[in-house]
């Protein structure tokens with residue numbers, strides 16, 4: 001949220017006066033008195049290192065555990081099997097992570113409230129079945145069926161949120177009931193056949209299939225996407241810098257903007273090159289990324305997002321600020337249910353079917369682990385939706401790697417459990433040291 | 441007493457509030473005029489916090505009437521109180537630890553630019569407001585969690601001023617503060633009075649009350665136990681009303697005056 005906390009106070013002598021009032025006004029001075037240990041960062045590399053050390057000490061690990069985790073995981077799997085870092089396998093990772101990633105996006109909302117939604121796996125399975133029943137059994141238009149399936153997820157989420165917010169049942173119990181109940185409903189809908197195959201040559205299932213690519217696999221598509229991302233960040237950052245300068249408040253220095261945009265450019269063009277070396281950017285990934293951008297905007301730039309953070313940071317404070325806490329809670333669970341249903345459509349797209357084990361097994365654990373590994377706290381109030389992307393990169397790398405090594409489900413489950421535990425431990429420890437540093 | 445207009449901006453008439461078996465407020469009367477600082481004093485558990493929470497819409501009243509500028513109003517939610525122009529700074533600080541100073545100042549009434557939160561304007565205004573109040577904090581962009589208790593109190597008071605209120609309620613604003621910050625808060629209270637706001641100040645500190653209040657209003661066991669002009673009332677008389685050393689401090693005072701007159 002507070003990305004501006006890293007801004008540099010302009011030099012008082014420079015042309016960009018940071019004091020708003022005229023300099024002969026003595027009352028203007030106090031606000032610009034800044035504790036150097038807290039905020040000011042010297043421009044240049046040294047400043048980064050100093051601030052980095054301070055943050056790690058204060059328990060603000062950010063995306064550090066993810067990056068380290070990813071390097072470790074990729075190294076281990078590459079040593080075991082040299083196909084792991086091949087373009088085809090990385091392309092697989094990017095495709096398969098989008099489905100569980102959708103569930104993780106919804107979970108980020110719930111985690112920001114300091115709550116949990118254990119039903120997302122079951123809801124995703126149910127949504128894919130609802131879709132299949134409408135399309136295959138009733139011959140409904142695919143897009144209408146998708147709309148109804150997502151609506152089902154939103155309705156389920158809102159219902160669970162209502163039990164939590166209005167009746168006062170703990171969220172983990174309501175959603176645990178949902179975990180079982182919605183799975184039961186899905187099994188009942190699938191009936192004796194157990195599997196409903198969905199035609200893969202039309203509608204949403206075609207769009208979400210593994211052989212469906214952005215701009216029909218055209219090489220330029222991937223680079224267009226990368227350029228679009230880099231360009232919007234560049235324009236956005238300089239636009240913000242200009243507005244901040246004009247208003248006389250601290251702004252991010254140009255060198256830092258260029259450094260950040262440069263980092264994004266390297267990452268996104270490298271990813272584009274790798275995916276082009278395989279078959280292109282899957283539509284599932286494009287939709288996942290678009291969802292991330294939209295949700296990030298909602299969380300950081302709208303009053304609704306601010307309400308979510310406020311409720312997660314202090315229910316009483318939020319209530320006294322006039323925020324309708326039950327409304328925020330119900331809508332957050334509805335959003336979680338909606339994203340679970342969308343994720344279910346992605347699962348259906350992977351197999352072109354609705355099956356008995358859709359959304360079952362370790363789906364739920366993976367989605368939770370992804371959100372937490374990515375840096376969203378289980379304790380509420382801290383996190384960004386990008387944790388869904390970073391966490392899914394880790395989680396899907398492990399999944400795909402284990403598949404590549406033909407590991408048994410038993411081993412996969414144990415490893416998933418261990419990874420989730422590890423993520424939660426990191427979260428708890430970092431919260432502890434943040435408390436010690438007076439930051440939680 | 442300073443100049444006081446005829447119609448109180450806020451008046452409570454026979455207000456009662458019950459929590460289960462606890463009768464927190466019984467038949468309480470209170471008047472606040474524009475440009476008047478009313479100190480609300482009383483022992484722990486006397487019902488001071490409960491009284492301000494009923495005005496702020498946190499606890500709706502059970503019986504009685506709340507009048508705003510002479511007209512009866514119903515305050516059932518914090519939103520109602522805010523809408524009228526009541527701003528409250530609670531004893532238990534109502535700030536979100538995870539949000540930064542700007543986010544907390546504007547929580548629930550963010551400035552928007554084309555439907556999107558206008559961080560730049562909010563930050564600019566926040567810096568200006570804190571400047572005019574001579575408030576010192578490291579930055580307006582650090583989470584509240586990293587501020588000291590005194591700094592949080594000052595942010596909480598600044599927050600109350602953002603919505604341009606007519607009545608400001610301060611629940612023990614100086615309880616956690618050092619000498620210098622207490623003086624700052626009291627200065628701030630005087631500035632509020634100069635702006636013709638009505639101020640309700642809850643305090644245990646008689647020195648604070650004597651320093652800034654115009655009227656002192658005593659609550660005892662949830663009931664009115666006297667209302668005194670600060671200038672002409674002694675420390676001891678107020679303490680007596682708080683502790684209930686006599687059942688009716690007003691009578692005692694009146695009696696003493698009679699005796700003096702008789703001499």
Ligand SMILES: Nc1ncnc2c1ncn2[C@@H]1O[C@H](COP(=O)(O)OP(=O)(O)O)[C@@H](O)[C@H]1O
Pocket residue numbers: 459462463464482483484485486487488489490491
């Ligand atoms: N939310 C509540 N639920 C139940 N009882 C309460 C509540 N708030 C206050 N009380 C009770 O009301 C009485 C007055 O409390 P309070 O207004 O906090 O007193 P003061 O602020 O004067 O110390 C006390 O007996 C307290 O226990």
Ligand SMILES: [Mg+2]
Pocket residue numbers: 488489490531
């Ligand atoms: Mg109290």
